Amino acid sequence: MTDLTRLTAAQTAAAVASGETSAVEVAQAHLDRIGAVDEKVHAFLHVDTEGALKAAKAVDDKRAAGEKLGPLAGVPLALKDIFTTKGIPTTVGSKMLEGWIPPYDATLTARLKQAGIVILGKTNMDEFAMGSSTENSAYGPTGNPWDLTRIPGGSGGGSSAALASFQAPLAIGTDTGGSIRQPAAVTGTVGVKPTYGGVSRYGMVAFSSSLDQGGPCARTVLDAALLHEVIAGYDPMDSTSIDAPVPPVVEAARNGDVRGLRVGVIKEFAGEGYQAGVMERFNESVELLRELGAEVVELSCPSFEYALAAYYLIAPSECSSNLARFDGLRYGLRVGDDGTRSAEDVTALTREAGFGPEVKRRIMLGTYALSSGYYDAYYGSAQKVRTLISRDFERSFQQVDVVISPTTPTTAFPIGERADDPMAMYLADLCTIPANLAGNAAMSVPCGLASEDGLPVGLQIIAPAMADDRLYRVGAAVEAAFTARWGHPLLEEAPIL
Amino acid sequence: MTVTDLVSYEDALASYDPVMGLEVHVELGTKTKMFCGCSTTLGAEPNSQVCPVCLGMPGALPAVNATGIESAIKIGLALNCEIAQWCRFARKNYFYPDMPKNFQTSQYDEPIAFNGYLDVQLEDGEVFRVEIERAHMEEDTGKSTHVGGATGRIHGASHSLLDYNRAGIPLIEIVTKPIEGAGERAPEVAKAYVTELRELIKALGVSEARMEMGQMRCDVNLSLRPLGREKFGTRSETKNVNSLRSVERAVRFEIQRHAAVLSSGGTIVQETRHFHEDTGSTTSGRIKEEAEDYRYFPEPDLVPVAPAREWVEELRAGLPELPRVRRARLQKDWGISDHEMQSVLNAGAIDLIVATMEAGADAAAARKWWMGELARRSNEDGVELGALPITPAQVARVAALVAEGSLNDKLARQVIEGVLAGEGEPDAVVDKRGLKVVSDEGALGAAVDEAIAANAAVADKIRGGNLAAAGALIGAVMKITRGQADAKRVRELVLEKLGVQG
Numbered sequence: 001m002t003d004l005t006r007l008t009a010a011q012t013a014a015a016v017a018s019g020e021t022s023a024v025e026v027a028q029a030h031l032d033r034i035g036a037v038d039e040k041v042h043a044f045l046h047v048d049t050e051g052a053l054k055a056a057k058a059v060d061d062k063r064a065a066g067e068k069l070g071p072l073a074g075v076p077l078a079l080k081d082i083f084t085t086k087g088i089p090t091t092v093g094s095k096m097l098e099g100w101i102p103p104y105d106a107t108l109t110a111r112l113k114q115a116g117i118v119i120l121g122k123t124n125m126d127e128f129a130m131g132s133s134t135e136n137s138a139y140g141p142t143g144n145p146w147d148l149t150r151i152p153g154g155s156g157g158g159s160s161a162a163l164a165s166f167q168a169p170l171a172i173g174t175d176t177g178g179s180i181r182q183p184a185a186v187t188g189t190v191g192v193k194p195t196y197g198g199v200s201r202y203g204m205v206a207f208s209s210s211l212d213q214g215g216p217c218a219r220t221v222l223d224a225a226l227l228h229e230v231i232a233g234y235d236p237m238d239s240t241s242i243d244a245p246v247p248p249v250v251e252a253a254r255n256g257d258v259r260g261l262r263v264g265v266i267k268e269f270a271g272e273g274y275q276a277g278v279m280e281r282f283n284e285s286v287e288l289l290r291e292l293g294a295e296v297v298e299l300s301c302p303s304f305e306y307a308l309a310a311y312y313l314i315a316p317s318e319c320s321s322n323l324a325r326f327d328g329l330r331y332g333l334r335v336g337d338d339g340t341r342s343a344e345d346v347t348a349l350t351r352e353a354g355f356g357p358e359v360k361r362r363i364m365l366g367t368y369a370l371s372s373g374y375y376d377a378y379y380g381s382a383q384k385v386r387t388l389i390s391r392d393f394e395r396s397f398q399q400v401d402v403v404i405s406p407t408t409p410t411t412a413f414p415i416g417e418r419a420d421d422p423m424a425m426y427l428a429d430l431c432t433i434p435a436n437l438a439g440n441a442a443m444s445v446p447c448g449l450a451s452e453d454g455l456p457v458g459l460q461i462i463a464p465a466m467a468d469d470r471l472y473r474v475g476a477a478v479e480a481a482f483t484a485r486w487g488h489p490l491l492e493e494a495p496i497l
Numbered sequence: 498m499t500v501t502d503l504v505s506y507e508d509a510l511a512s513y514d515p516v517m518g519l520e521v522h523v524e525l526g527t528k529t530k531m532f533c534g535c536s537t538t539l540g541a542e543p544n545s546q547v548c549p550v551c552l553g554m555p556g557a558l559p560a561v562n563a564t565g566i567e568s569a570i571k572i573g574l575a576l577n578c579e580i581a582q583w584c585r586f587a588r589k590n591y592f593y594p595d596m597p598k599n600f601q602t603s604q605y606d607e608p609i610a611f612n613g614y615l616d617v618q619l620e621d622g623e624v625f626r627v628e629i630e631r632a633h634m635e636e637d638t639g640k641s642t643h644v645g646g647a648t649g650r651i652h653g654a655s656h657s658l659l660d661y662n663r664a665g666i667p668l669i670e671i672v673t674k675p676i677e678g679a680g681e682r683a684p685e686v687a688k689a690y691v692t693e694l695r696e697l698i699k700a701l702g703v704s705e706a707r708m709e710m711g712q713m714r715c716d717v718n719l720s721l722r723p724l725g726r727e728k729f730g731t732r733s734e735t736k737n738v739n740s741l742r743s744v745e746r747a748v749r750f751e752i753q754r755h756a757a758v759l760s761s762g763g764t765i766v767q768e769t770r771h772f773h774e775d776t777g778s779t780t781s782g783r784i785k786e787e788a789e790d791y792r793y794f795p796e797p798d799l800v801p802v803a804p805a806r807e808w809v810e811e812l813r814a815g816l817p818e819l820p821r822v823r824r825a826r827l828q829k830d831w832g833i834s835d836h837e838m839q840s841v842l843n844a845g846a847i848d849l850i851v852a853t854m855e856a857g858a859d860a861a862a863a864r865k866w867w868m869g870e871l872a873r874r875s876n877e878d879g880v881e882l883g884a885l886p887i888t889p890a891q892v893a894r895v896a897a898l899v900a901e902g903s904l905n906d907k908l909a910r911q912v913i914e915g916v917l918a919g920e921g922e923p924d925a926v927v928d929k930r931g932l933k934v935v936s937d938e939g940a941l942g943a944a945v946d947e948a949i950a951a952n953a954a955v956a957d958k959i960r961g962g963n964l965a966a967a968g969a970l971i972g973a974v975m976k977i978t979r980g981q982a983d984a985k986r987v988r989e990l991v992l993e994k995l996g997v998q999g
Contacts, residue, residue: 084556097555104549106556165502203556239560239799318797321588324599325553329659343594343657368793370590379794 005166009075012169016074018060023056023063023074032074033121034167036076037497042142043152043162046079046089047121049283052076053453058115071250072226074117078162078171082107082129083214084203092205093137093155094127094400096354097332106203107235108172108214115230120168123158127356128323129179129207131155135419136358143415144187146455146494153183153428159217160187161366165497170227171217176208177311178408178432180215180387184345185407185458188490189448190224190475191217193432196439197242200235206322208315211436219491221445221475225253228468243465252469256476259293263474264400265379267487268304268356269431275410281457285447288481289404289474299396303388305436308391309425313369313382314437319359320366326354355399361422390438397464402474403430407444408456435462440458443471445478446490456490500777506681506749509756510723515683516729517676517748518718519627521668523575524637524711525568526704531667532559532602539710543660549939551665552595558798559585565667566802567607567812569634573610574813576629576698581609583803586634586796591789594635594657595639597664603635605793609802615640615697617689622835627690628674639664650917669703675729680886683752688745691715692842695741697821699848709881710738715744717772719751721759730755732764735779738772739845744780746777778949827851827988833858845882849889856893862900866892872912875918887916896925907980908932935982942976944982945990948973959995967991 004026007015014022031049038044060075067154082103088276091097126136134142134157142154145165152161156173160183162169173180184191192215198213206212216227216311232246265286270279290296328334328350329343331401336349355363383451396403408428418424426476433441444458459478463470483489503675517807530537533550549557573580587605613629644656679686695713698706705780706713720732733755738747748914755765769782816825824847828838841847853863867882871892875882898904904912904927915926927933935941948970949956958966967988974987992998 084554090555092555100555102549102554102556104557161910202558205555206558206798237560239556240797317794321590321600321792321794324590324592325555327592327594327599329594330552330597331554344592348594367792370794371791372792373796376790380657 005033005169007169007220008073008220009169009226009231010220010425012028013069013226013372014076016491017063017069019063021125022306023059023116023118024053026074026078026121027052027056030120030168037165038167040143040148041051041145041161041165041167042140043078043123043158043165043167044121045091045093045124045137045139045158048088048119050118051088052118055113055116055118059118060403061115070115072170072230072231072385075116076120077112077169078121078123078159078168078372079100079109079112079119080125080159080172081260082125082154082174082205083391084173084205085109085119085122088122089414090122090205092129093127093139094354094356094359095138095333096326096350100332102203104203104448106367107200107237108231109203110399111231112172117170117230123156123162123171125158126366127178127359128205128319129155129176129212130319130358130362132182132425133180133413133418134158134183135415136356138356141415144412145497146187146412150414151186153186153408155179156183156191157218157382160184160189160191160415163187163189163217163219164491164494169219170223172214172227172231173305174204174212174214174215175406175432175436177436179430180217180406181432181442181458181460184217185460186456188494189217190221190443190457190479191215192224192443192468192471193435193441194228194232194241194468195242196436197240197452198246198387198441198466199239200238202237204234206318208318209322210318211311211315213436218443219305221256221472221479221487222250222253224443224475225249225360225472232393240464247466247469249469249472252317252472253476256473256478258289258474258477258482261294261295261402262400263289263294264299264396264403265296266299266301266304266396266403266405268301269405273409273427273430273450274406275450278408278410278457279449280408282459285404285459285478288478292481293301293478297400299399301389301392301396301434303392305387307389307437308430310382310385311429311433311437312365312426313378314386315435316366317369317379317382318366320363321339323359323363324350324357328354335336358422393434393438393440393462401463402470403462405460405462405472407431407460411450411453411455411457431460439465441465441468441471443475445475447478447482448486448490449493456468501754501780502761503750503753504756504760506753509752510681512724513721513752513756513809514677514724514726515679515748515752516720516732517673517679517683517723518732519673519676519687519688519690520716520718521671521691522705523572523671523698523704524713525565525667525669526712527562527564527568527667527704529562530665531562531565531634532665532874535665538867538926541662542657543662546662547664550727551597552661553599555796559602561799561802562667565634566804568667568701568877569609569632569669570804570809570812570818570937571701572698573613573632574613574809575701575816575819576610576613576671578610578613578629578631580630580804580809581607581611581802582806583607583801584609585801586799587793588796589635590792593638595641595659595661595664597639597661601635601638602799604633609804612970615693616821617686617693618839619685619689620839625675625679625682625686625689627676627686629673631671632669632671635668637663637668638664643678647933650949655844684745684748687717687748688741691744692741693820696842696847700817700823701819708741709879714739717744717747717751719748720765721752721755730759731767733768733770733779735770736782740774743774743777745770747772747779750778776866780905783906784824831864833864840857841868844875846872849883849892852889853896856890858893858896859900861890862896866896866909866913870913886919887900887913891916891923898923898927902983903927903934904932905934905980905983908934925972933981935978940988941978941982941990942994944974944977945987945994947968947977949991949994956995959997964992964997
């Protein structure tokens with residue numbers, strides 16, 4: 001019998017649609033898999049067994065009634081615990097929201113449900129999406145299925161680990177500085193940060209509003225594209241949502257032809273801090289694209305040097321304001337309300353107990369950066385850098401169709417290695433941050449294993465805003481060529497848990 | 498509460514020149530809130546008009562109410578402002594329990610409207626130009642009710658109740674430039690400005706601007722400088738001065754208080770002050786030792802507002818006749834003096850009179866009832882004229898009954914009293930109370946005969962040509978008929994029966 005957890009999302013949907021299997025069987029197989037391995041991996045914070053089986057049954061009933069099913073109907077999905085789910089806990093990886101049951105669905109959640117996608121549960125993440133390892137979760141770290149003593153990336157480590165350990169064929173992540181792409185890279189999966197404004201943020205708990213972007217995660221480029229199409233598109237509830245047709249991502253994913261495509265390599269993304277094995281795989285990818293008929297051009301983006309610094313002013317500034325609402329008065333944690341303390345004291349005690357050290361660090365950083373007298377030097381300068389980075393991209397995209405780089409400078413590092421060194425942790429997002437600052441679309445696709453540690457390496461592809469389809473075109477080409485070269489998908493080399 | 502030292506108003510003005518700044522918040526009358534679809538209806542059950550957005554739930558995002566933007570632009574245009582080509586919302590960050598997100602979505606250095614003016618007319622007809630710095634959009638906060646304390650303030654309260662129905666209702670904040678050169682007329686200018694602004698807002702149809710309902714709220718900033726000095730003195734900010742009369746009184750009080758402090762060699766502390774309606778005085782609120790740091794930054798959840806020029810011009814072309822222009826026209830039509838028109842304006846009676854005329858009354862009658870009997874009642878009851886339980890149509894009906902001779906003025910006042918008491922429409926009150934003028938000539942003749950018989954001496958005087966004495970007989974007839982006679986007809990009958998030419 002086929003192991004239903006090993007199918008791609010596209011295969012699963014086809015099997016459900018044809019009646020070869022039922023959505024309930026598929027859901028049950030994944031729930032069983034979660035039961036078997038998640039104790040070791042800890043990808044999920046909450047598994048919604050009842051809801052998943054109910055949603056699966058609804059798909060089966062629909063099919064039985066002869067109704068047409070959507071292209072991903074009956075496919076299970078792991079949802080990052082940052083999207084609100086009506087009636088299902090949403091913690092954002094924080095003690096602050098432990099036990100909070102949202103009264104409403106995020107737009108993305110509603111679209112998943114409408115598409116007949118079966119939500120298995122909510123996945124682990126760095127608290128409020130602040131981190132690159134999922135170690136900042138208030139509920140404990142997640143293991144990388146390739147090596148459980150290593151990090152699965154972050155902040156969306158739960159989603160990437162769920163994919164890589166075959167607990168779900170689809171997942172949702174959010175990417176503020178790399179939180180979809182970096183976990184995808186270090187787990188050998190596919191992750192896409194759509195164009196800013198491409199996927200509604202309504203109901204996605206905000207970290208840094210001008211950078212946050214929800215997106216699809218999967219084990220194949222086509223699966224990511226199918227999911228992308230479900231969640232993307234204009235939403236009047238999100239003022240920053242783009243009112244334009246979704247780029248033809250599925251078509252692009254089915255047609256991975258890069259002949260004549262101009263590909264830019266940014267020379268600043270190399271050198272000190274880049275692991276040799278990562279650069280080897282990256283250079284191999286560049287060669288591969290050349291062989292496939294792409295034209296490779298070397299580019300310089302001098303302002304990228306300041307991207308990390310600008311990011312660590314803008315994101316904390318916005319987060320210091322976004323997280324102000326967690327005051328213990330209306331929802332979530334409340335500490336010290338013994339009837340004698342003032343609201344102010346209760347708020348202070350709640351925030352002291354409810355937020356973890358990284359969240360506090362960023363709130364303090366941001367509060368400081370926005371203070372009068374410092375605003376121009378910090379937040380103001382960071383916004384200028386942001387403009388310069390956008391201009392570097394604009395110039396690049398006059399010469400090339402996409403830009404590529406390693407997704408992350410190193411492979412997965414051991415849990416605990418960088419936990420006490422924020423700067424080292426921040427460097428994990430060195431290559432991914434510029435696309436967030438500029439609002440571009442970007443993807444990470446597996447490009448092999450680093451020779452020194454045998455761990456996955458990701459190739460990052462960046463496209464101009466609203467040209468998300470180019471990511472899928474290049475991603476599909478790379479995926480097909482490498483799979484042929486390796487003789488199987490990369491994940492088949494991962495240890496069987 | 499300590500007694501505040503004051504110097505007389507005249508003495509204060511003899512040494513100091515007042516400079517004012519007025520900040521007025523207007524709640525827009527949009528059907529839904531500024532950033533979500535919740536209703537803005539007042540008086541609903543607490544927390545019944547809320548959603549994830551206006552409660553600041555995790556994940557919720559704002560989406561701009563287009564009518565709110567349109568109203569803001571209309572106000573800006575009516576205030577002769579420039580309208581921004583492009584502007585952003587900004588977050589004003591501070592913690593307060595009635596503000597669900599712990600930041601207020603407002604505007605900072607990019608207001609939707611700026612650099613305007615409003616001409617206001619003072620009691621004697623002089624026109625004073627108040628320069629407008631800016632008008633910007635923001636959202637209202639929720640409402641805290643502090644329970645258990647003595648004063649209703651948070652200090653000493655055992656707990657507080659929060660109602661978020663108001664949270665997110667659109668507000669426009671209109672800020673003047675420093676108002677200089679008003680001199681002793683500063684209190685009058687302040688009142689005239691707020692009055693004119695209220696009329697303007699109402700004429701634009703963007704808000705009912707009812708101050709007693711909190712739909713329009715005023716902060717008064719005031720400073721004094723020695724006569725002849727350029728540099729402004731330190732200001733006080735008197736918050737929530739919420740009636741026209743209070744605006745005038747607050748300015749006057751602060752002038753006297755500042756003068757007392759300054760003349761005795763003291764210095765004014767920059768602080769917020771509370772105004773007390775009962776005593777007309779202010780007391781110290783929060784001292785601003787250092788300016789509060791709101792850490793404003795552009796609101797990343799909202800795209801910039803860039804009103805198309807064509808749209809702005811369309812709105813400009815559609816502006817209604819502005820109140821001062823309209824008043825001048827009405828004053829001319831009604832044939833009344835500047836002073837009379839000012840009284841009508843102060844009483845808030847213009848629209849009521851116009852509506853009464855639209856319902857059929859003539860100008861004189863409409864003005865007479867609203868500015869007479871009804872103005873008296875509104876003063877007595879301490880409610881605004883427009884809030885009295887009588888409609889312009891009902892007043893017009895009373896006037897019609899008088900005009901056709903069915904009621905005299907005295908009876909008409911009783912009809913109005915009946916309507917105000919909830920006894921129904923004017924005609925119903927007439928029926929129920931039996932208030933028809935006695936038009937039965939037989940009954941009236943009998944009453945006149947009775948009066949003549951009972952006042953023989955007076956009757957003789959009249960026969961002797963003393964027509965002025967007729968008043969006493971008319972009074973007697975009115976008494977007999979319990980006021981239900983047409984005085985003019987009674988006079989005719991009296992003279993006729995006594996054989997005297999009128």
